[in-house]
Amino acid sequence: MDPSQLTLVQTQSMLRARQISARELAIAFLDRIDRINPDINAFITVDREGALRAAQQADERLHQGNATPMTGIPIGVKDLFCTENLRTTCGSKMLSRFIPPYESTVTRKLKEAGAVILGKTNMDEFAMGSSNETSWFGPVKNPWDPQRIPGGSSGGSAAALAAGLALATIGTDTGGSIRQPAALTGITGLKPTYGRVSRYGMIAFASSLDQAGPMARSAEDAAVVLQCIAGHDAQDSTSIRADVPDYAKTLYPRMDAIRIGIPTEYRPDNLLPEIQQALEKAEQIFRDLGAVLVPVSLPHTRYAIPTYYIIAPAEASSNLARYDGIRFGYRCQDPVDLKDLYTRTRTEGFGDExxxxxxxxxxxxxxGYYDAYYRKAQKVRRLIANDFHEAFKSVDLLLTPTTPTTAFPLGDKIDDPVAMYLSDLFTINVNLAGLPGISIPCGTDAQGLPIGMQLIAPILKEENLLSAAHAFQTATTWHQRKPEL
Amino acid sequence: MAHDPLYETVIGLEVHAQMRTQSKIFCGCSTTFGAEANTQICPVCAALPGVLPVLNTELVQMAIKTGLAIQGKIRERSEFSRKNYFYPDLPAGYQISQFELPIIEQGELHVVTDDGNKKKIGITRIHMEVDAGKSLHEGIQGFSWIDLNRTGTPLLEIVSEPDLRSSQEAGAYLKKLRSILRYLQVCDGNMEEGSFRCDANVSVRKQGQTRLGTRTELKNLNSIRRCRCPGNPTLGRHLEHHPSHARQGRGPRLSLFPRTRSPPAGDSSGPH
Known part of the structure; x- marks a missing residue:
């Protein structure tokens, strides 16, 4: 059996029909990780023992007939979800030996559903980066071309999936960190509505933007994972009290009378020509599926990057204050006094970004600067959100490119932060507005590197995103392409 | 004590009252005083990566009760903010407090002064916030110990208008406020255990002036008797002419949030 050829939904039925056991499946993936991970560095920690134990329990459940759709499914989890007794590094030297004494809500739900967590995936340090080059554990290589970056910050989760090292992975998205790497590695990545998935136990970067979501080989697979992790959590006051629909049931292969808006601001002149062409082809496919395409305008789009790079660092500077060397995490050697302890711990423990x-x-x-920057940025954020609310009065979904370019070479932008920040040009506004967005593969560039497109929906309309993505994937095969490894 | 009729003392008081809730403000840990160090803590108290605060509704009810008792305006929508500073007994690196939208505003308290007159003292605001842990230094060589049991204990900060004119009035105000909090069973009012703490903002001006003089902040007055001293007008006049002789506090407490400055070096009064 070649585990890289499976999808989550296919594997479900194989497990139920006893064509394969969860244990055999876990071993197949663990062996493939052993073989391939040294080349791409997608996993920081592989939990062979824990995975085999979970697989054994999954087999028992499958025999007893009380399995869930996730029972026995081998997955990877971004290394910023606290996992009890399993190292959680956040891609940082600061937490390189941190073993949480408690479980995040997302991983608790996955474990309770019987999923098999193979390990913790690599990421940019504290989820800050768009190329996975800021990780203390080294960069992740794009399985399509090991000289190129996989995107970030959920680059390990994306690369693991593209390389067939898991059937699904969990990422987080603060400014595009699920969707951008999904686009650059040719997979499907969904950032849910802010508050759809609990943030409890997910190490905070920018609390008003962070959101966990599924990365998978298809919209159909992503629907199964989202079903498992979505919903209100009493331990996260910002999680939304709303029923979670049955996502798998709402998938529909047609798009009759669905109105898709094409925001003019998301097609800049310098967009890679192959991306422009891939989007035009995708538009035609949506028309063929019955959708109606209309141009729309989101006039405040150009303020995205400056607004985000005030709000996200502001929240991060406060959230990261707890890494002070006092109670957990890295501590510098032989501090002479408190100030020295703080200064050297943080100087040595954090990376440049x-x-x-x-x-x-x-x-x-x-x-003195709070009003001029943070408060003003919050006001612009409201204007950006209003643009979307206005657009959604006349359309059901928005269609944009996910990224301005395909995967760029390692080292290309790491010394130019502004060029790096521009990688998230098309994804950031979705976080600022708290909306759900999905990236799905829709073509390749001249070198065969994946191109992704983004669909955006109103608050809590994940099912519309998944259904549209599913319809597109029913009509196309881009999501089935796999790199040769 | 000599009283200079040319000057008047202006006093505003900030009281921190520990609320007698069953559990802490943002987690389920017990608030009982005197337990063995670090036995009443959880991932939230220790500010482990990934934890989130969930507000204790009992505290909100206590704050509203207190607001009603002082005829304050109760906000339907109030807001928490973070006050950022580094200190070893502040695990998250910020105190969660209310700044722009406190739960209670514009209350008042009526006190009887020593000369038998009735006087209305305005209460600017009451807001909810968390207490910090404790750093222990005594008898420990080369280290400090930290006890996080108190971390997350709910506090009400009750801020008066600068309506008090003497130490006697300040004492009467504190007694009245403490008796109200005790009657409502929201605070035990025990100053020695620190569950009812007071800071005073004192300034002096010439009689008839409306502008406030340079303010001096006096921290942690842990008995009502001690609160009576700083209001002494002779001391006050001294402060006006020699403000550098006063023990300066950290400046205006309600500076713009979030503050990123650390407390001044050598300040032993803790985060408040």
Missing amino acids: VKRRIMLGTYVLSS
Whole structure:
């Protein structure tokens, strides 16, 4: 059996029909990780023992007939979800030996459903980055071309999936960190509505933007994972009290009378020509499926990056204050006094990008600058959100490119933060507005690298995103392409 | 004590009252005083990566009760903010407090002064916030110990208008406020255990002036008797002419949130 050829939904029926056991499946994936991970560095920690134990329990449940759709499914989890007794590093030296004494809500739900967690996936340090090059554990290589980045910050989750090292992975998305790597590795990645999935136990970067979501080989697979992790959580006051629909049941292969808006601001002149062409072809496919396409305008789009790079670092600077060397995590050697302890612990424990954002955030929050930066950014954020609410009065979904380019070479942008930040040009506004967005494969560039497109829906309309993505994937085969490894 | 009729003392008081809730403000840990160090803590108290605060509704009810008792305006929508500073007994690196939209505003308290007159003292605001842990230094060589049991204990901060004119009035105000909190069973009012703490903002001005003089902040007055001293007008006049002799506090407490500055070095009064 070649595990890289399976999808989650196919595997479900194989497990139920006893064509394969959860244990055999877990071993097949663990062996493939052993073989391939050294080349792509998608996993920081592989939990062979825990995975085999979970697989054994999954087999028991399958025999007893009380399995869930996730029972026995081998998955990877981004290394910022706290997993009890399993190291959780957040891609940082600061937490390189941190073993949480408690479980995040997302991983608790996955474990309770019987999923088999193979390990913790690599990521940009504290989820800050768009290329997975800021990880203390080294960069992740794109399985389509190991000289190129897989995107970030959920680059490990994306690369693991593209390389067939798991059937689904969990990522998080603060400014595009699920959708951008999904686009650059040719997989499906969904960022749910802010508050759809609990943030409890998910290590915070920017609390008003962070959201966990599924990364999978198809919309159909992503629907199964979202079903498992979505819903209100008493331990996260910002999680939404709303029923979770049956996502698998709402998938529909047609799009009759669905109105799709094409925001003119998301087609800049310097967009890679192959991406422009792939989008035009995708538009025609949606028309063939019955959708109506109309141009719309989101006039405040150009304020996305400056607004985000005030709000996200501001929240990060406060959220990352707890890494002070006092109670957990890295502590410098032989501090002479308290100030030395703080200064050297944080100087030695954090990487450059994290420090850059802490400094930015501390600056914009400091007395005298708060109104000029943070408060003003919050006002612009409202205008950006209003653009979307206005557009959704006349359309059901929005269609945009996910990224301005395909996967770029390792080292290309790491010394140019602004160029790196522009990688998230098309995804950031969705976080600022709290909306759900999905990236799905829709073509390749001249070198055969994947191109992704993004669909955006109103608050809590994940089922519309999944259904549209499913319809597209029923009519196309881009999502079935796999890199040769 | 000599009383200079040319000057008047202006006093505003900030009281921190520990609320007698069963559990802490943002988690389910017990608030009982005197337990063995670090036995009443959880991932939320220790600010482990990934934890989130969930507000204790009992505290909100206590704050509203207190607001009603002082005829305050109760906000239907109030807001928490973070006050950022580094301190070893502040695990998250920020205190969660209310700044722009406190739960109670514009209350008042009527006190009887020592000369038998009735006086109305305005209460600017009451807001909810968390207490910090404790750093222990005594008898420990080369280390400090930290006890997080108190971390997350709910506090009400009750801020008066600068309506008090003497130490006697300040004492009468504190007694009245403490008796109300005790009657409502929201605070035990025990100053020695620190469950009812007071900071005073004192300034002096010439009689008839409306502008406030340079303010001096006096921290942690842990008995009502001690609160009576700083209001002494002779001391007050001294402060006006020699403000540098006063023990300066950390400046205006309600500076713009979030503050990123650390407390001044050598300040032993803790985060408040």
